[in-house]
Amino acid sequence: MKDLLPDTTSYRVNGRLWIEGPTDRFLGIGRLELLQHIKVQGSISKAAQAMSMSYKRAWELVSSMNAQAREPLVSTQTGGQRGGGAVLTPTGEQALAEFEAMQARFRAFMEQETARLLA
Template sequence: MTIRRKARKTIAAAAAGPGMGQAGMGQAGMRLRLRLMRGSEIAVGPGKADLLQGIAETGSISAAGRRLNMSYKRAWLLIDTMNRCFRAPLVTAGSGGKAGGGAALTALGEEVLARFRHMEQAAQKACAADLKALRARLRKE
């Protein structure tokens, strides 16, 4: 299976159920969050992955941002950070106007999203026993 096909399959699977960034809280409000850092910047994390997924599903930065209760400016700043962190852009956007601009994930954007979602699932699975043990030791609310 090619990376692009696998990326599309992973994006579709992520759309069917929330990723760790959206849910993953489980019992007692404990969750595992994965972030990939490039220097002091977050290259991709749960929120940025959710934004990429929203763009893939809606074809719009504005619509993806609204889904996440964020302004267009905030969404654009997150995209700009991701685009600067990677060797090539993850998102391309056309200019707005009467016809509307639109946005899309590049092949690299699809791959980054698919790999990040896979890493989230693998980390959750690998840490499940330890998370369960730590939840049992949390203070009751």
């Protein structure tokens, strides 16, 4: 492959990986990052802001994930101390960890393929 590319070093293998159910996407890199931000920020709106994503979209993603899992990944509260907030449930923590690991394996796969590209 390298012999048909002009500048071999500037090309690389890239991709996206996700878990999908019968109807919708369940978990992808975007949703993963959203979960990570929610874990840190403790709120959907703060997480959305930090990713420069609209609150509406962030809420829709959370809603979609919660609807598809056996138990919600994110637990939300309206009103209260800081106006409300959102935290990861144990289920959410588990999903986060496992999909992070899957993503890591995927990154390794892509690096291997990139290396093969230039070999």
